[in-house]
Amino acid sequence: MGQLLLVDSQKLDGFEGLHQAVHGSHVDVMQLGRGRLRGTLSHIGIGDFSLSIGAFNVGMRTQRISSDDKLIIGMLLAAEKRVAHWSFDMQLNDVLVIPPLLEHDGVFHGASAYAAMRLDLNEVTSLFGGDARLSDPDTWRSRGHFRADLATGAIASRRLMQIMSHLRTHKYGLTTSTADFWKRSIVECMAANVMSSLPPDDGGWLPSARRLIRRVEDYLDEAGPRPVHVSEICAALRVSRRTLHRAFQEVFGLGPVTFLRHKRLCTIHSILRGSAPGSTTVAAVAMQQGFYELGRFSQYYFMMFGEHPSQTLGIAPSVLAKDRSISA
Template sequence: MGQFLLVDSRKLDGFEGLHQAVHGSHVDVTQLGRGRLRGSLSHVGIGDFSLSIGTFNVGMRTQRVSSDDKLIIGMLLAAEERVAHWSFDMQLNDVLVIPPLLEHDGVFHGASAYAAMRFDLGEVTSLFGGEARLSDPDTWRSRGHYRADRATGAIATHRLVGVMSHLRAHKDGLTPSTAEYWKRAIVECMAINVMSSLPPDDSGWLPSARRLIRRVEEHLDEADMRPVHVSEICAATGVSRRTLHRAFHEVFGVGPVTFLRQKRLCAVHSILRASAPGLTTIAAVAMGQGFYELGRFSQYYFAMFGEHPSQTLGGGTGFCQIPEPSGRAPSRS
């Protein structure tokens, strides 16, 4: 069988585990919710086709760059709070289409679960055979959002989770002779929700805010690991703090100062986690990300990840999040 067939399941012990949220595709992740991240990630691989199912207990921001040449079709399995992909506001069992070589971003405001298929665009003709529209590769070349029927959507989700649970418990059941069956069983669950839905919902409700956020994030990308102050962003984008604040609240539910601090905390966490004790210091890493008041930094860090920086540096687990503690003044570090 070699690499042709794969069934893999693991517990998540930090937001970094979600970099592989879609099997075979790297995803950039920023933790938004507070607390120790708990969750699981399971993959089924059948040749170049894969199904990934992930669960997590805190809010997350996910981004994927445009280097992936595979088609990704995802479905929202569970959500305690709002979930948005691009400008699409997702409901339970909705299906999302991410075409090849297209950048993607999503925001999960709370605990959620998702499923994502990834495969070659050329496979749709055979995988969706019998459905003229779905078997046409052109159908999948544009990003899309399909609103699931409430009744059939729940059934499709139940079936999809059942397939994954079965294959996890019976790995030997995924053999070359049964692989095609399981692949089609997985695809059918997604297809049911697409076929029963309305046409793709292209009327995103946050386009202007998201365009501004995109410009901000392009500036942050150019800055790389360098910390960026909110005033620098205002200057670079040519907008006032009030406009920037409104856009961030509309998209993320928090202001830009809080969001930027969370990004810097996540950068510190990742650097500490990848470092060996004795080769770096917490103070150096924190200050390198713009945290000058180390006492306040430590408070933010513990509130965010549920552990002290020294525990992360020593090999502990952690994560990343958002909302500001009630009554606490915004940090100007």
């Protein structure tokens, strides 16, 4: 009897598409870089096991809350600039382990590509058989970072891409035995890089900066949707503006003012993208997020996303031109 193989591929048009960066797990995403986000995202799923491969052209911040009970193992396939997950600075083809029910925080400073497999911890013993350490579920209960060997990493990266391409092309007629074969082939690519760098890297960078940013974000969560000024944050957390600026620059490559503006712009983008024309206005949404100078807001928005807010809302430019000529 055949086993159902899920195959899904899509082109990304906006950072919201990366909410499903890992099949079966919701990821919170914020765009950091400027420009219209473009990319691709492909998933294959065999039961509870999945492989996701994504690529995007601008800097992103990704977060996963601690509600996913599956193990995620990821590999960095390409990176234009620095990539960091938690306090680990990633290099090409490095492997990252995100245990079940653990929060995750990653920053991609530029165009990047990744692969991520998601599986039940109970499958580890079977799929990683052959090595006592890797087949022990306890090995995967702690977050980990494994430095890839240059040669092994390049081979594993190419192999993952080939597997994804093959299964997208031959998605029908998958039997139970061939499903098991392809799961093991995917796992083998990740395991090769892990084996070449045991024990895992337990170092990190900028822990104090990340702790401060966590405090800032907790404060913003408590503040709710209202706009928050940087001076308010400094006063509430009892830190200097200089200290705050240094922390944000080190982690995100952006100052706190720019980061907070990008965060509000991303919120507006998601609201407009999910609204039907006529149900709201750009001005109303912008002012709700603290942008009261609408001309400057439109400039910020276009610089950030490469499109006007009215385009995100779905209002055709010809309609806007007609309305302006009538009002004139």
